[in-house]
Amino acid sequence: MSRQGNRAGDPRKVNGELFTLTYGALVAQLIKDYENDEQVNKQLDKMGYNMGVRLIEDFLARANTGKCNDFRETADVIAKVAFKMYLGLTPVVSNWSTAGDEFSLLLESNPLTEFVELPPGHSNLNYSNLLCGALRGALEMVQMDVDVRFVQDILKGDNITEIRLKFIKRLEDAVPVGED
Amino acid sequence: MAACVAVIAKENYPLFIKTIPTENELKFYYTVHTSLDVVEEKISSLGKNANDLRELYLGLLYPTEDYKVYGYVTNTRVKFVVVVDSSNASLRDNEIRTMFKKLHNAYVDMLCNPFYKPGDNITSKSFDNIVVGMLQQD
Numbered sequence: 001m002s003r004q005g006n007r008a009g010d011p012r013k014v015n016g017e018l019f020t021l022t023y024g025a026l027v028a029q030l031i032k033d034y035e036n037d038e039q040v041n042k043q044l045d046k047m048g049y050n051m052g053v054r055l056i057e058d059f060l061a062r063a064n065t066g067k068c069n070d071f072r073e074t075a076d077v078i079a080k081v082a083f084k085m086y087l088g089l090t091p092v093v094s095n096w097s098t099a100g101d102e103f104s105l106l107l108e109s110n111p112l113t114e115f116v117e118l119p120p121g122h123s124n125l126n127y128s129n130l131l132c133g134a135l136r137g138a139l140e141m142v143q144m145d146v147d148v149r150f151v152q153d154i155l156k157g158d159n160i161t162e163i164r165l166k167f168i169k170r171l172e173d174a175v176p177v178g179e180d
Numbered sequence: 181m182a183a184c185v186a187v188i189a190k191e192n193y194p195l196f197i198k199t200i201p202t203e204n205e206l207k208f209y210y211t212v213h214t215s216l217d218v219v220e221e222k223i224s225s226l227g228k229n230a231n232d233l234r235e236l237y238l239g240l241l242y243p244t245e246d247y248k249v250y251g252y253v254t255n256t257r258v259k260f261v262v263v264v265d266s267s268n269a270s271l272r273d274n275e276i277r278t279m280f281k282k283l284h285n286a287y288v289d290m291l292c293n294p295f296y297k298p299g300d301n302i303t304s305k306s307f308d309n310i311v312v313g314m315l316q317q318d
Contacts, residue, residue: 017292021294
């Protein structure tokens with residue numbers, strides 16, 4: 001009984017392997033249900049989007065970062081604070097476009113894909129597409145319309161996992177139709 | 181070091197067999213098949229006492245003139261059988277134990293792949309690589 005007081009750490013923390021296996025079961029079930037890689041990618045993106053719009057609130061409450069002045073600062077905050085907080089790793093920000101509106105996140109390891117080997121018929125599957133949806137959803141809640149996609153993926157045979165983020169436009173709060 | 185490595189499911193059908201390249205691979209398959217009886221005997225004899233006292237490593241199952249057969253059973257009744265050349269006398273018990281430990285770890289990692297259905301034939305490349313590493317004759 002005296003051990004209960006020693007339960008250290010955030011009660012929201014969960015075992016990493018449990019997280020990986022849960023995500024794996026989710027993707028495997030989606031594949032069984034939809035049988036089409038593009039559909040599964042879309043669903044993962046949608047689910048990620050729903051997670052992202054909620055995660056951003058939690059992130060802003062815990063991170064205390066303040067407003068980012070430009071896209072470069074946003075990129076740094078995403079890589080150094082957000083990824084570290086939620087996945088425990090820090091991707092490298094690189095490959096900035098000349099206009100400064102596109103960049104890449106390079107991940108050497110991906111906790112979602114530990115133990116995973118893509119089966120032969122599914123080379124189009126973006127296994128970690130949930131991440132893309134989450135980034136897109138979170139950035140939309142801070143008034144940025146960003147296109148997020150996978151460029152390279154270790155699961156598909158590349159050396160590194162690369163996510164490309166492209167800034168499309170700033171979202172203005174839309175005035176509801178009918179009000180002036 | 182090993183001549184043949186086999187993984188057998190709990191229903192006693194093979195999930196994975198790999199041998200060193202040789203003309204007569206069938207004899208290894210027979211050897212593994214006959215060793216299953218010995219494995220069954222070993223796991224049933226200790227079943228009377230508390231089950232968790234049974235050790236996973238079964239040791240030398242039986243020697244033939246050319247080969248020695250070793251066995252290992254997990255608590256989920258998945259069996260690993262390794263056939264080694266008798267002439268390779270320098271192989272000690274400890275090395276066989278480490279070999280089984282490596283096999284068991286590789287099996288567990290492969291099982292965590294969400295696309296692998298337990299009971300299917302093993303097609304994982306990383307598992308295959310680990311087994312090929314064990315089979316390499318040096």
